[in-house]
Amino acid sequence: MTVGVLKEKMNRVQIPGLDKAIAERKGFDRESHAKGSVYGGKHNQCVILPGNVSMVAEALERRNQNWFVRTKVANNLIIQVGDSNFHLHKLPMVSKCGYLNRLVFQKGNGAGLSIQIDNLPGGAKTFELVVKFCYGWKVDLTAANIAPLYCAAHFLQMSDDLQQGNLISKTETFLSFLIFSSWKGTFQILKSCESISLWVKELQILKRCSESIAWKACTNLQAFSSGEDDTQLLKSLEDNMQKSKSEGVDNWWFENVSSLRIDHFIEVIQSIKSKGMRSDIVGSCIAHWTAKWLSQITFEPDIVKLKNTTQKLQRVTIECLIRLLPTEENSVTCNFLLLLLKVGLVMKINSDILNMLERRIAYMLEICHVTDLLVKNHGDKDSVYDVGIVTRVVEYYVSFILSSQRPKIFAVGRLVDGYLTLIARDENLNVKSFRSLAEALPVEARFCDDNLYRATDMYLKAHPSLTEEERISICRFLEYHRLSKEAREHVMKNGRVPLKITTRFVLLQQxxxxxxxxxxxxxxxxxxxxxxxxxxxxxxxxxxxxxxxxxxxxxxxxxxxxxxxxxxxxxxxxxxxxxxxxx
Incomplete structure (x- = not known):
């Protein structure tokens, strides 16, 4: 949709003031236009006035939880929205609200009629704007209130069938304009939609915003940026774009998208996928959102001590993220998948999803680097890195992937030995964790055990307080005939190796x-x-x-x-x- 089409649509619903908003964007005359039903102020803001007013009101006053419209005519309609009571008049309200018109007709024409409205989108705060519109006061529209007001207008059935230029048509026009023209405004709209999710989906607001973001993320920034309020944002995004291009990554939009709630984020990512965005960029965006989300959560080693509703929400979130991942090869890193697996185990997510994730990581082991396996622990007494999660994936690889006769098992052997060497110096790494990973691979996964011996020796050196029994258990997989000549000689001279192992090597040498x-x-x-x-x-x-x-x-x-x-x-x-x- 172009600006010209939007302008034409605005004129059809008697909002000629859009000319002024467009003039402001292009630097033309900023003086107010002649009388009109809409006029612009700052970018992403608009003021609307109803075309016809049934009753002139002097003021809208608030007294605690009660709102009173002050006129020369006594109030004859009370509308309760949440904890607030609005003392109004039938004529201005029913003339513009089909929903109220029907309820008043059903309840009769008696004085002091009271109506309770449940589940009004936006609640009392939005209904206050509706009341102002019905009584002829100006209503300030912004990116923060346009979506709730648009949904409330649909809820109250404020269509042009009742009155030309009614609230649905006017909010629809400004909403469309914002979604089309403003990057920042689109995210503000989505933020305001968090409490009215059902209406947002039903009225396609979420879909329209998601498609707009996806289109802009895949398009040159200059094609959609506009308005004075976006000047600083534009400069910031342009800097990000230049930095991204220099780094070979088109990720200038990550930070904004990562501010979205999970359901809105999913919708945006699906739209971005449909626009043909590269799978590795989509995967990086999901990783960025996940890192930001995880930074707000505190995990306990055994169980997440939270309310059941919060646990369920977090469990659903991690399951949705795993399902959202691009399926293309190398679209996400092994390190990120291991992090998701770790969180999934803590959250106790669906076992089928866990198996799917383990299988995907296992297939990636043959092309991984040692740094890809480094997933941090956060407990004071835990090892620096989560060795258990790596052992779990390696065991899965041995159990299921090896059966398909994968040709790169030696690459996995080198990977595991390199990882063991890297973590061996960790003082908090216990014998059981080190030994379990060392023994997870079969003998045929290594050409020789030199690298494994090097990691073992480093572990013994970093843990001098081990008992003789513990040292024997950690060295029991060392075999004479699987070590090179240099390694065997080192074993026989190594005072850290248990005496039993050294004796065996010397005798076999003899x-x-x-x-x-x-x-x-x-x-x-x-x-x-x-x-x-x-x-x-x-x-x-x-x-x-x-x-x-x-x-x-x-x-x-x-x-x-x-x-x-x-x-x-x-x-x-x-x-x-x-x-x-x-x-």
Whole structure:
């Protein structure tokens, strides 16, 4: 809808004053026009006057919860709206309100007629504006009151069938003008609609505002900005647009959209999707709104201690956000999805929605970075990051995704080991959490366990007060044959590793050395069989129990290495001589 069409529509409902509003926007003459039923003031404001007045009233006075219209004629109609009583006259009210006309006709023509109106959109505050309009006083329309007044006009059936230029037509025109022309005004309208949601949906106000925002978010800012009051806003939005362009993100409208209530936000996002906005921008906007919403909520570790209605609202909110997410790949980050999963678990949302979210995160693990897994805890005694949520997703990946023979399991192994290395220094990270994540992946998810050992060693270093039993439990997944030569040597010299693990590694090293020397024909004093017997007895009886013995065994290993090296050199010399002889 163009400004010209709006102007023509305004003229049809006898509101010639729109010319002045348009003139103000373009910098033309700002003097008041000749007599008219509407005249403009500041941008986003308008004053309306009824065309015909049935009764002249001197004033509208308020006494506590009672309103009195002062005229030369006694009041003969009382209308109760909420806690307020309006002492009025039948003639001006029924001449413009079809709803009141019908009720007065049904109740008869007696004096002191009383009518109670329930659920009037906008309540007593809006009805005060209706009364002013019916009695011929000027009514100031703004972005903050136009929607409730428009809904109230429909509720009271104030159509042009009763009187030309009635309240429905005049509020409709100004409402359309605001929705079309003003970015700021559209959000003010939506804010005023929060208490009258049913009427807003029925009269399509929410849909019209959402489509307007979506159109403007997808269009150049200069195409819709107007008015003196929007000058500062325009400058701010232009700065945001320039910054967004330099960063490669078209997000200048995020902050305004993030101020909306969840039901209005959903409607706006759906409209923006329908306009063809890129899915990653839509996903970023949802993340922005969620971050702002979560900052207003205090979570308890076990349960959210709130009233049932508040719990239900928050549960519905998080479920709606998850359903609202774009389905396109890479439209939202893994970190944001993990945050939603964490909140969803706290809120105890629908299990089907949780499973859907877990599945989506699990499929993303193969392309994630370690930083994507960092979801903070907020309790003083909790670990810095929520390790449990990552373990949950990794276990889901192993249970369901691996069955489809995904080819990038090693990428997930590197991801988990990198994450373990990053969180290992956290003093509040308990043994159970670290071990559960380390063991969540199967053995075949890693080429070798070097990175896992590095993370384990960092954890042991950051937690020196662990008991021997705890250290053994956290190192039990370290296997000799899955570590590189350098890592095995580090284990045997590492005083933080439990003695039992170090002993096993030293003995296995001896066995390997003995095998190599025996295969090369060495006359070393201990045979292969003897070495194996010693290892079995030592491990079974626990006879090796001191660091001193470990050092002695390590020296023997070094001696064996030197002998093995000598044997290899001798073997090479013999092979060279043999080749010369054959030639």
């Amino acid at each position: 066995v390997n050395m003995t095998k190599s020397m025996t295969s090369m024909g060495s006359s070393y004093r201990r045979s292969k069989t003897q070495a194996m017997v010693r290892v079995s007895k030592s491990l079974g009886n626990g006879c090796i129990s001191s660091r001193k013995e470990i050092k002695q065994m390590s020296k023997e290993v070094e001696t064996m290495k030197m002998q093995l090296n000598d044997l290899q050199i001798c073997k090479l010399k013999l092979q060279k001589q043999l080749k010369k002889c054959t030639l």
